[in-house]
Amino acid sequence: MGKGGMGMVKRTVVLADSDGVYLKRLSDYFMEKAPQLELSIFTDLSMLKQYLQRGRVDILAVDETFADQELAAQSTVAVKIVLSTATDTVDGFETVKKYQKTESLLNDLLLKYAESTGSAEVIRGNSHTKITAFYSPAGGTGKSTLALGMATTCACAGLRTLYLNLEEIDSMDMVLAETPGTLSDLFLALKTKGMNVGIKLASSVRQEPSAGFYYVNGVESISEYGEMEGTDMVRLLETVKSQAEYDVMVLDLSSGFSERTVKILEQTDVIFVPVTAEETAAAKLNRLLNEAAFHENYNALFGKMELVANRMSGKTGETVLRESGLAGRLPCVGVIGNLPVLERKKALLQGKEQLMAVFQPLLARLMNG
Numbered sequence: 001m002g003k004g005g006m007g008m009v010k011r012t013v014v015l016a017d018s019d020g021v022y023l024k025r026l027s028d029y030f031m032e033k034a035p036q037l038e039l040s041i042f043t044d045l046s047m048l049k050q051y052l053q054r055g056r057v058d059i060l061a062v063d064e065t066f067a068d069q070e071l072a073a074q075s076t077v078a079v080k081i082v083l084s085t086a087t088d089t090v091d092g093f094e095t096v097k098k099y100q101k102t103e104s105l106l107n108d109l110l111l112k113y114a115e116s117t118g119s120a121e122v123i124r125g126n127s128h129t130k131i132t133a134f135y136s137p138a139g140g141t142g143k144s145t146l147a148l149g150m151a152t153t154c155a156c157a158g159l160r161t162l163y164l165n166l167e168e169i170d171s172m173d174m175v176l177a178e179t180p181g182t183l184s185d186l187f188l189a190l191k192t193k194g195m196n197v198g199i200k201l202a203s204s205v206r207q208e209p210s211a212g213f214y215y216v217n218g219v220e221s222i223s224e225y226g227e228m229e230g231t232d233m234v235r236l237l238e239t240v241k242s243q244a245e246y247d248v249m250v251l252d253l254s255s256g257f258s259e260r261t262v263k264i265l266e267q268t269d270v271i272f273v274p275v276t277a278e279e280t281a282a283a284k285l286n287r288l289l290n291e292a293a294f295h296e297n298y299n300a301l302f303g304k305m306e307l308v309a310n311r312m313s314g315k316t317g318e319t320v321l322r323e324s325g326l327a328g329r330l331p332c333v334g335v336i337g338n339l340p341v342l343e344r345k346k347a348l349l350q351g352k353e354q355l356m357a358v359f360q361p362l363l364a365r366l367m368n369g
Contacts, residue, residue: 012057016043025102052074063083079117081094107202132248136273144165144252149358152352162215167252168254180203271306272333275309276312282326302330308332
């Protein structure tokens with residue numbers, strides 16, 4: 001969480017545990033992955049207490065055997081955290097699970113600090129996040145399946161990936177498991193003065209265990225989209241980028257062309273537009289592209305669009321695109337056939353090796369420009 005960057009304010013972190021080997025492993029990882037932190041470690045409780053008398057500490061994380069009343073009352077520490085092997089709470093301390101993946105432990109510590117202080121600076125960095133959206137003016141083109149496939153492929157390629165389903169009627173609620181928070185929570189944060197969207201996002205995501213990407217469940221009620229404006233969605237995407245937590249963000253969008261959708265699409269690097277052999281899909285896309293003749297401000301948007309011939313063979317795809325008139329209007333980045341791995345979304349999440357070969361052209365287009 002937070003990859004650091006020029007000009008970032010350093011936060012002081014103190015780790016204390018009688019297990020020196022454990023502390024060495026944590027400190028090595030923290031120094032490599034979190035340059036925004038200044039780290040000190042202690043294996044002796046009395047020396048730790050002497051150190052804390054010298055100045056302010058942002059985060060103190062101690063083993064539960066160190067967590068006594070004197071430390072709990074320490075006024076020079078902003079956030080006190082106990083590294084616990086159980087779920088028991090300790091008065092005066094936040095609790096973080098001790099034995100977990102080091103990456104998760106670091107994230108938990110930073111998130112506790114952000115939540116306690118109301119500041120997301122510690123989880124921010126310099127962002128190079130690539131944003132892609134799967135969008136089509138026609139329904140039934142397979143954009144949700146392709147978006148999931150793309151997210152899975154990106155994660156398989158070693159890219160930290162966030163998948164967001166921004167369809168007004170979420171089609172993923174039966175596919176992806178429940179997350180700690182939802183888009184409803186993020187939308188509320190966007191609309192509530194004083195709430196930090198970045199902190200809410202960091203506490204809402206979950207990693208899909210098979211595919212490897214991160215995601216947040218959709219809204220609790222579709223009526224919530226009626227309260228969201230395009231500027232709100234821009235803030236959401238800018239928040240994700242400002243955290244520098246993800247290499248790639250994959251967006252799955254509804255088929256409309258509202259002001260909100262346009263604002264989202266404007267934030268993307270590449271827009272993948274699935275098209276099928278069904279005539280209506282091509283007709284609607286042609287109709288949308290005709291808007292360029294009337295609204296020059298859409299030209300930049302259409303310039304980021306790349307066709308994905310979906311559920312077609314190579315020759316069939318070429319024929320369909322040519323006969324529909326789309327071949328000369330937008331570049332085609334790939335042709336995706338009727339593959340078994342794409343027939344069921346849950347099975348798709350486990351088909352990383354198969355998907356890599358299929359989605360490689362899309363991945364290369366997104367990352368290489």
